[in-house]
Amino acid sequence: MTLMQNAPDSMPWRDAHIPARLRAIGSVAIILLFGLILWSAVVLVAAVFGSIMAAKVPLEAGFIFWQLALPLIGLIFGLYGWQNVRRYAFGYDDFRPRTSVPPRVLGQPIDIAMTKPIRGMGRLQFTNSGINIQAENATVIHIGPDLLADLILTAITHLLFKRRVKFDLGYEQITEIKVAGRKVSAFAHDAKVRATKFKVSSHDGERLYRELNAHYPRAIEEWRHLLG
Numbered sequence: 001m002t003l004m005q006n007a008p009d010s011m012p013w014r015d016a017h018i019p020a021r022l023r024a025i026g027s028v029a030i031i032l033l034f035g036l037i038l039w040s041a042v043v044l045v046a047a048v049f050g051s052i053m054a055a056k057v058p059l060e061a062g063f064i065f066w067q068l069a070l071p072l073i074g075l076i077f078g079l080y081g082w083q084n085v086r087r088y089a090f091g092y093d094d095f096r097p098r099t100s101v102p103p104r105v106l107g108q109p110i111d112i113a114m115t116k117p118i119r120g121m122g123r124l125q126f127t128n129s130g131i132n133i134q135a136e137n138a139t140v141i142h143i144g145p146d147l148l149a150d151l152i153l154t155a156i157t158h159l160l161f162k163r164r165v166k167f168d169l170g171y172e173q174i175t176e177i178k179v180a181g182r183k184v185s186a187f188a189h190d191a192k193v194r195a196t197k198f199k200v201s202s203h204d205g206e207r208l209y210r211e212l213n214a215h216y217p218r219a220i221e222e223w224r225h226l227l228g
Contacts, residue, residue, distance in 0.1 A: 136164050
């Protein structure tokens with residue numbers, strides 16, 4: 001018997017999915033916002049550079065509006081929109097794991113979609129001493145969700161590099177694990193990686209909670225009664 005027999009609403013890992021139509025709209029919006037950000041930045045740089053070269057700043061209303069105010073507003077709007085829309089276009093909502101393991105079978109690798117400190121698909125495995133995490137063909141992101149720079153760095157490194165990253169988080173090193181649905185944030189001290197964020201598939205949600213219950217129960221204290 002697994003937890004799937006409980007009421008669906010009582011299962012914290014069965015969080016809401018991002019509809020495919022919303023993801024498509026998000027992708028289109030990201031393209032438009034990227035164009036807006038690029039146009040605004042180019043116009044602003046050209047205006048500032050031109051003023052420096054001319055050794056004076058034109059005070060005509062047309063220059064102030066079209067080459068300063070409007071691009072600046074566009075840049076602010078574009079960055080704000082990017083920050084709020086990017087998760088719909090780029091966020092890992094759900095995915096198909098490479099293996100199908102029953103929820104009560106512990107100790108087996110779990111496929112994950114990781115966003116920090118690496119971006120890409122990977123695997124983790126709970127052991128007696130800690131959590132082993134690895135990601136293949138992932139991009140190492142040092143700047144986090146820094147809007148346009150994040151996308152540019154990701155695109156360049158995906159084109160030029162393919163990496164395999166592997167590290168361990170010992171249970172004695174972990175200071176906190178936050179769980180929200182199928183999303184996990186783990187923080188550690190004296191470790192190679194001090195902050196880790198990832199998400200598991202809906203198929204492995206229950207297994208994740210059971211692994212945490214077995215190895216780090218305080219992370220899911222309020223849901224342990226569901227694991228009977």
